[in-house]
Each structure stands twice: as C-alpha cells, then as structure tokens.
Amino acid sequence: MANSHGPITGAQGVGKQVSECVFVGIGSNLGRSASNIKAVADELGRFATGKVGCSSLWRSEPVGLAKGAAPFVNAVVCFDCSMTPVQLLQGLQEMEVRYGRSPNPLREGYESRTMDLDILSFGQRILAGQPLTLPHPRAWQRLFVLLPLQELAPEFRFPGRDESLQQLISVAPGIQIELLSEQPGQPG
Numbered sequence: 001m002a003n004s005h006g007p008i009t010g011a012q013g014v015g016k017q018v019s020e021c022v023f024v025g026i027g028s029n030l031g032r033s034a035s036n037i038k039a040v041a042d043e044l045g046r047f048a049t050g051k052v053g054c055s056s057l058w059r060s061e062p063v064g065l066a067k068g069a070a071p072f073v074n075a076v077v078c079f080d081c082s083m084t085p086v087q088l089l090q091g092l093q094e095m096e097v098r099y100g101r102s103p104n105p106l107r108e109g110y111e112s113r114t115m116d117l118d119i120l121s122f123g124q125r126i127l128a129g130q131p132l133t134l135p136h137p138r139a140w141q142r143l144f145v146l147l148p149l150q151e152l153a154p155e156f157r158f159p160g161r162d163e164s165l166q167q168l169i170s171v172a173p174g175i176q177i178e179l180l181s182e183q184p185g186q187p188g
C-alpha cells in the first residue's frame with residue numbers, strides 16, 4: 001500500500017496523483033449497526049485509489065455514555081486516498097448524516113449515534129486544530145480502535161508516537177470488547 005507524501009517533482013510526476021494511506025475508525029450503536037458499517041466500508045471505495053481493507057466487526061461497551069446506552073459495533077478500514085484530509089473529512093461527515101446521524105452542535109461529550117467516522121491517521125501527517133486533528137487525538141487510547149487496527153496493520157504506529165500497537169493495547173483503559181464477526185476483507 002502506498003504511503004507516500006510530499007510533492008512529486010520531475011517530468012514523470014506531472015499530472016500524477018499522490019496517494020496517502022488512510023485509516024478510518026467506524027462506530028455505531030443505533031440502528032442496523034453491523035450492516036450499515038459494512039455498507040459504509042464498501043462505500044468508502046469512492047474516496048480510495050485502490051481497494052478498501054476492513055477489519056472484523058467488534059462489539060464494545062459504550063464508554064462515557066448515559067447508563068443503558070446500547071453497545072457499539074466498531075471496525076477500522078484502510079485505503080489509499082489522493083484527496084486532502086479536509087476533503088475526506090467532509091465526505092465522511094456527509095456519509096454520517098446520510099446514515100442517519102443528526103448534527104447536534106450543542107452536544108457535549110459522547111452520545112449514541114447511528115454512524116461515527118473518524119480519521120485515525122492520514123499518511124504521516126500531524127495536524128492540530130480546526131477542523132482536524134491528525135492523528136485522531138484519542139484513538140491511541142481506545143481499545144475499540146486499537147484491536148481492529150492491529151488486525152489490519154499489526155506494524156502500524158501513529159505518526160508522532162513511538163509505541164507499537166501491542167504496547168498501546170497493553171496500557172489502554174480496559175473495556176468489554178469482543179469479536180462480532182469475521183474479517184470482511186483485506187486490501188489486495
């Protein structure tokens with residue numbers, strides 16, 4: 001999978017699109033979570049220059065939500081992308097709304113949602129600010145991100161961090177999390 005970045009120079013580079021390897025975290029605890037996540041993983045192909053790889057689906061306890069909230073279904077996908085990070089974010093936000101998420105600018109903290117799409121990392125980019133922080137500021141502490149990510153890319157390291165996924169997993173706050181279904185597919 002390509003993981004290049006920076007300008008392409010020289011005659012050979014003219015007109016060529018540069019793809020960066022993107023990881024996106026998917027979560028849902030309302031509606032038809034599992035089938036919607038599979039549909040979203042397929043649809044993300046629109047933003048990809050190649051195949052989309054998808055982890056297994058995992059079921060995790062809701063963290064930071066009101067008592068009685070439904071468990072989440074989570075997955076991580078990866079693909080090569082030649083869009084800018086902000087273009088991708090806008091595409092993901094449009095999909096969140098299309099899959100039933102109502103924008104709620106007044107909300108604080110976490111809430112139940114039909115579809116949540118987070119850019120976990122975008123190539124080796126490090127950004128802090130609006131509208132995007134890269135890598136995602138909390139992904140490295142969340143088992144529901146780290147375990148599916150480890151399935152897809154065991155050697156992955158978050159840009160700017162030295163720890164392996166196994167090291168992050170061993171110190172992440174414990175939550176109830178279990179495999180829900182087999183891995184739908186790896187990138188070719």
Ligand code: AMP
Binds near residue numbers: 089120133
């Ligand atoms: P969430 O409730 O997780 O969907 O948060 C969405 C908000 O987080 C949006 O306002 C995004 O602009 C912002 N945000 C910051 N960094 C990221 C990221 N890496 N991926 C997705 N959303 C992000």
